[in-house]
Amino acid sequence: MKIEQKQWTAEGQWAASGDNGVSKSANLVLAFGSRGILSDSARYDEIRAFYPDAHILCGTTSGEILGIEVSDDTIALTAIEFESTTLKTISLRISEQENSFEAGKTLGNELLSDDLVHVFVLSDGLQVNGSELVKGISEALPNTISVTGGLAGDAANFEKTLVGLDTAPTDGNIVGIGLYGSSLKIGHGTQGGWDPFGPERIVTKSSSNVLYELDGQSALELYKTYLGDKAAELPGSGLLFPLAIKETADSRPVVRTLLAVDEGEHSMTFAGDLPEGAVVQLMKANFDKLIDASADAAEGSLEKIGSGAQLAILVSCVGRKLVLDQRIEEEVEEVQAVLGDDTKITGFYSYGEISPLNDGFNCDLHNQTMTITTFNEN
Known part of the structure; x- marks a missing residue:
């Protein structure tokens, strides 16, 4: 697995952090950004020009995570070249589905295969009932398949969230990415601390x-x-x-x-x-417990892969960001302290986190947690 990361800011436009030359060979790009920025289709066009052959997943946030930095009004971009893992994607519009539960079943059934290892889900955070979506996915998939992800955010505005797969993001979308093959190990951990x-x-x-x-x-x-x-x-x-x-x-x-x-x-x-x-x-909030819970989630995510993670996707809750305020980067620093400096970290602040409970594979919707997915490709 090769990974490179970039950040878009209004001041400096695109800046690379850790360019591994994967632009032409990337097969998955994650772009997490504020609604004001991602709603401009020019940003998607720029990402597509960087990575012409990749699946590009975009989602709006209540804050972006790149490395140990938490930002607002940016795009946190991570481009991944899987070497032997294969991908399959599905994008659904909730307006074209019977309900959120049926949308989840459709997503799970579409991605199910004998060599399916993991499903990463990014969904509209306001038009979709997240717990029903997750129940539908769980009904379609065996409990040996882990499912993680989150509900897109919109700062603390709660007006509109945008998600897009291989197109500029719009509201009302649900995206699933299936990861297949025996060389990929997935870890996950989720903790709250309230x-x-x-x-x-x-x-x-x-x-x-x-x-x-x-x-x-x-x-x-x-x-x-x-x-x-x-x-x-x-x-x-x-x-x-x-x-x-x-x-x-x-x-x-x-x-x-x-x-x-x-x-x-x-x-x-x-x-x-x-x-x-x-x-x-x-x-109610307990500041130290919230921050300690992030470290616990990171430790849980490592237990399941048995060695250091190459990539970690952090989905934390907008509520934690509002409570921790100036201390918000401490929860990400705690994660890095556990995972180590070699792990590439990205993620976002969300309207809901998707992960199995720590003691089982059944997928659940969480709020107010730090939820971490770790990836290691042999």
Whole structure:
């Protein structure tokens, strides 16, 4: 595997960091950037000129990761030449699918093959129900196939997210990249580091990812009570207080981020489903635990590949970025400290992270985590 990286900034345009001369031979390019920049099709045209024969995956972000640097309003580009691993891609428009679950099934079925090793998914972060998408993918694929990726971001605007495969990115798209062959090893790790507080409550009224009532009371009014003065800043302030959800009393909790509120309906829309009967609990930030969790995720991603990673894709949550603020690069530095200086790092801040839970291969949607995928090609 050969890797080269570039960064686009308004001041300097394109600048290379680690040019390995793979331009003509790259078969996969990842380009993560802000909506304002990636919405200009000239950027895609420039990337295509750099890498004429590669599959190019573009997605908008709530912040870009390149090396140990976290940036806004840039493009973080990573070009990869796999030497023996083969690729197959699929791009779907959610408007042409029955629903997010069926879109996931279609994606998984299209990529399924005897030598499939891994699927990387990048999806629209607002028009797609991420948890239903992931359930559909999991139904189509055996649990021996790992699936990772994320939901595209739009800073903290929550207006529109863009994804594109081999074309300038637009909204409403879901892209899957299948990686095939015996020479590729994949690792993955995901950790949060948030502290639960307040009582556990039961979801008593919900529809898919829209929450109406907890313990028979208005969920929105309860939530506002906990937020205090920050309630006036909803939905953005909701990123600071995610929900931990257990679908059954015995299941492991996953974290769900607030995306929108509807004052008229007294409802809250989250990045994943909250089924009736589920147990939820509010969470709040613990700075040191958030940063330590990134190191734990990196260690988990290395356990599964048995040696140093050549490439790591980091998908972290916009909520973590807002909370950590000036300390945000510390979580990426913690990852590099674990992976080592030889690992090329890229990634983005997202509206949702896709990865198996650490103790199994079943794919899940997460929020407010640092999720890492590591790659090593023999």
